[in-house]
Amino acid sequence: MERQFDGRTALVTGSTSGIGAEVARTLAARGALVVVSGRRAERGAAVVEEISARGGKAVFVPADLAAGGTAVRGLADAALAAAGGRLDILVNNAALLLTPSPTAEVDEETLDAAYAVSVKSAFQLTGALVPAMAARGSGAVVNMGSVTGTSGWANSALYSMTKAAVHSLTKSWAAEYGPHGVRVNAVAPGPTATEENLANADQLAPLLAGTPARRFGRLEDVAAAVAFLAGDEAAHIHGAILPVDGGFTAV
Known part of the structure; x- marks a missing residue:
């Protein structure tokens, strides 16, 4: 794999499992020093150990x-210190896992927590870094x-709201920071093979059957899209919302 991020540093929020962990592994495999972040120290240590072993x-x-x-x-502050005082890539991945x-x-507690993790933290980290x-x-x-940020999903209004906000922030930040050399884009996955989705595969099967790809997205599919948007090959891409959904939003 090409080491396109040699000498660069990255912070990936919510990267102790699932998509975030795969993003961390992919950026590290391509040369970046990755700051892995999340609540569970044992999971974070496992991701770091796996990256180091590779x-x-x-x-x-x-x-x-x-x-x-x-x-x-x-x-x-801690991420900057761990990265040697400089961050080149910020991946705002953290989101609260919500049951439809x-x-x-x-309840209000869930509403506030979802907003805090998925929207407010991205807003504040971007402003800080x-x-x-x-x-x-x-x-x-x-x-x-x-994909829930661009289409309506019954019983998923809260999650959809936070992702629509993320899409809007992406475009606003592209306008704000693009003229200063910082590109801001987003990846919009469809149903992806996380542990939670695989556990509910029977319920999601009819949804997947209606997509051109006819399958779950792989964690690697999403991580590769993140790496592309973070890299120099995407130098002229600003404010894009890149669907990685097997064609779900197209059809």
């Missing part, structure tokens, strides 16, 4: 993004959106 470089910084501003600012629920059954990229004239931000 010859990559990674460190773990714990963070509970649902805790709000102080925790987010602490992550920004009717809107009327979503990206101005330094802009001052240098280079950097990349990749946000984790979703």
